[in-house]
Every structure is written in structure tokens, then in C-alpha cells.
Amino acid sequence: MNTPVQNTKLVQELLHKLGDVVHKIQRERGCAGLLLDSLGKIFSRRYDEQNKAVDKVIAELRAFSGRTDVRDALPPSFEARLTFLLRKFDELADVRDQIRLMKVRYTQALNNYTFKFTVPTIDAMIELAQREPRHNSALVSAYSNFLQWKERVGMERALGARGFYTFSFRNQEFCDRFVALVAEQRTYFDTFKALASPGQIAVLQEAVQDADLRALGKINDLLEEGAPPSEIEQYSGETWFELLTRMIDGLRQAEVTLVDGLEGAATPVSNSSAHSGKMAQYRPFLKSLPMLAALADGDLDELLSLSQVREYEKDKLLFLRDEPAARMYIILEGWVKAYNGLETGEEAILQMLGAGETLLESAVFLNMPTPVNAQVVEHATLLSIPAPVIRQRIQASPQLAVNMLNAVSLRSQRLVQQLELSRLKSAQERVGWFLLRLRLNQKSPDGTILLPYEKSIIASYLDMRPETFSRTLKKFKDEGFKVATDYVVMPDDNALCGFCDAELAGNCNRVHTDECARPELSDLVFKPDA
Structure with missing residues (x-):
């Protein structure tokens, strides 16, 4: 029978094994991207070598997790999740065959590695760390955000290598996707810093070279500023891959130290x-x-x-x-x-x-x-x-x-109601319904309805062209509504009641009262017991 201390050490060792698998698969994902983009001209041998490296750490994970003392150390029901993960890894062979035969697109290959392997494994690691009784919950929170940040840096390695190799940074949609990834990455990094202890932050600073961070930050800043491709395209795909790989290897070293430090009662720096x-x-x-x-x-x-x-x-x-x-x-x-x-x-x-x-x-x-x-x-x-x-x-x-x-x-x-609104109702019914919804949400005492965003967006949301929306507002103006650039004023409290439905009636404080102008809707609205 394991002692609590032995269980903690075994759980931490299992986290190391799972972290090895994620780290190697993240690198295989990046190699696969360059292999596909080059139609096998580069990274073919490196991809094969990385396959072997991944298979090795998976074999080590299987051997370690099969030990009786390790199984005894796992939280209740986690053994089933681990078994599921190990079965998922069997699907790697099919993913690799499709890549070698060039029968899969780049995006599909990237998604396969991400959603079949790295994301489920990271989720399992976070759950395992959270459920270990001797782990400090605040330190685990910082660690979980670190894992998510590292995964996004891995995605940036794969996408960036493609961007430089295929000149995809000249495509605005690709740039938008890249910028969104960087923003998500920064969110995890900022959360890690807010939750981490001074010791955890020091571990990270020691593991990652400042030069790599500056180079990465420079490219990300240029993309967010919308700089021309001539300024962004500073690297070849291979050079970018090596730069990010060096950084991610440093993050992996930090991850090992973070896992070893999850135990204890240390108080991290709280949120600002x-x-x-x-x-x-x-x-x-x-x-x-x-x-x-x-x-x-x-x-x-x-x-x-x-x-x-x-x-x-x-x-x-x-x-x-x-x-x-x-x-x-x-x-x-x-x-x-x-x-x-x-x-x-x-x-x-x-x-x-x-x-x-x-x-x-x-x-x-x-x-x-x-x-x-x-x-x-x-x-x-x-x-x-x-x-x-x-x-x-x-x-x-x-x-x-x-x-x-x-x-x-x-x-x-x-969504069903929105489909009905756009397909079955007239333009005036759609606009009236939308104005009533705003009215009930804003609860303005004087009948003023603020238009919360641009009229062109409202028109698109209501499945009509901006000129149709403008003509419809003019009809409301002819009926006594005051229509301005960013607000509408109702002529009386009941002016929009004709556009009410069961959903909106449920948000109205006059439903189930004598003041309700649409009493037939009352029966369709849930009435709490007195």
C-alpha cells in the first residue's frame, strides 16, 4: 500500500511521462506541417525520426502506467481516462499514413494532432494535477495555464513555419488566424503570471532565452500592427521552426520543474x-x-x-x-x-x-x-x-x-427562433421584435431604446440589407417613433407589444398582470409558484 507521499511522487512522475508525450507530439505536428507544405521535399527524414521519438515516450508511458503501484496512486475513475488516452495513441499510425501519402490537407493534419492527441492529454494532465490531494491548488492553477500557453506556442510554431514557407502571411485570413492565436496565447501567459508563485516565475525566466522571446515578440507585434509582408517575412520556414523549437524545449524544462514544485502549502502571488x-x-x-x-x-x-x-x-x-x-x-x-x-x-x-x-x-x-x-x-x-x-x-x-x-x-x-425570425417574419416584424428585445433588456423608464451597435450590424443580424433596415425605421418614424442615429424613442409603452412573443414576454415585468397588452401570451410563459 502506497503512502500519501509515495502517491504524490508517482502522480508527478506520471505527469512527467504525459508531458513527454505531449512535447514530442507537438514537435511531430510541426514537422508534419512542413512535410505537407513542401510535398515531401523537406522534413521527410525528420518526420520519421520524430515518429520514433513519439513512439518511444508512449511506450515508456504504457510501461509506467501499467505498474500496480501507479494504478493504486491514481484518483478514482482516472484509470479509465488513462486507458482511453492510450487507446487514442493507437490512432497515430493512421494519421501518419495519411500524411506520408499526402492524402490529407495541412489544416486537417494539424487538427488531428491537436484534437485527437495533445488537447485530450493536456486536459488529463490538468485533471490529474488538480485531484492530487497534496498539490497546492493555486500552484496547480498556474501550472494548468502554463500547459495551455505552451500548447499555443506549439501551434504558433506550426502555423508560423507554414506562413514563412508558403508566404501565407500575404493572406489576410491567415494573418487574422495567427493574430487570434497570439492573443489567446497571451491570455494564458498573463493568467499564469497572475497566479504563479515567485518561484514558478523564476523557473520560467531561467528556462527561456530572452533573445528568443524578443524575436517571437517582434514578429507577433508586426502581425498585430498589420505590417506589410516584406517586414514580416524575416525567416524561412525551417529557421522559424528551429527558433520556436528551442523556445518550446526551454518551456518543457520549466514544466518539469513546475510539476516537481506542485506539492506543498506555498502561497502564490495572488491576482493583481x-x-x-x-x-x-x-x-x-x-x-x-x-x-x-x-x-x-x-x-x-x-x-x-x-x-x-x-x-x-x-x-x-x-x-x-x-x-x-x-x-x-x-x-x-x-x-x-x-x-x-x-x-x-x-x-x-x-x-x-x-x-x-x-x-x-x-x-x-x-x-x-x-x-x-x-x-x-x-x-x-x-x-x-x-x-x-x-x-x-x-x-x-x-x-x-x-x-x-x-x-x-x-x-x-x-437559434431556431432566429431562423424563424429571418425566414418567416417581414422586415417590420423583425425590426419591431429586435427593438422590443432591447427595450426589455434596457428597462429605460422614458421609452428610449439605445441602439448598442452600428446599424449595418443590426441589419445583418436581422438578415436584411442596410437600406431595408433604414426604410423600415422610417416606417416606425411615420407611426410616431422618434428615430435618431443611435437611439429610438417609443411614442407610448405599448407601441411595440404587437411584436412580442413567448420568449420576450418571459422577460417582461407586466406579463401575468392586467397591464399586459398581449394576455394570450401569458399562458405560454412559465409562472413561478407563489
């Missing part, structure tokens, strides 16, 4: 006072949300301690379609559009999301790539929760799992 103040400011609002309302205060505080409040300026890309769903977002203030691009180059806005609404809950729940693009349309404040944290909390809290399921179901229902 500004960050803590923002979290405290929004805590009552978060507690009121259906997804989080039923959580015990201690569980909510623990969840928030692993999250981050971040502000985003207008037009900031949050994520692009088919990226890893690394975080779930809760909108605290502002507006975000979820959209997909059309072949014509136009955008199809699927949803406009405001305060209290969530982004990527279904993708995080299912551990799937992001299904849409998302962009801030007005200055916004968001709560960013790491995906592994959400998934681990769902397993630990049945109530949170039910709440998440309700949120996903509600989102599905709203």
Missing part, C-alpha cells in the same frame, strides 16, 4: 488588486446567472479564481472557426457577434450576444473545435474560463452539468 477588484465587482452579477446561480459559494469562488476578467476593444477578434475551444466566455458588458463567412466574402451574423450570455459553452462541453467566428462589436468585458477547468468542474458538480445543459438547450432554442 485590479483583477481581484474586477472579479469582486462582477461576482453578484455572475451569481445571478442561471448557469452559476445554483453553485455553492465555495465552488463559485474556486471557479472564478481560475478565470480572468478581460476587456476587449471594438473589432477585436476573439476566435476563428475551427480553432481549439480553449476557453468559455461569459459576457459581462458589451456586445459580441458570432458569425461565419460566406463564399461571396460577406458575413452571416448568427447571433448578437450581450451581457449575461455565453460563448463556446457547447464546444467546450463536447471538446470540439469552435463552430463560428466571434468578434467584439462594441467595447466589451468578458469572463474567460479555461476549458479544462469547466470540464473538470462539470464532472465534479452535477448541478453545473445540468446548468450547462440548460444553457446549451436555450442557445439551440434561440
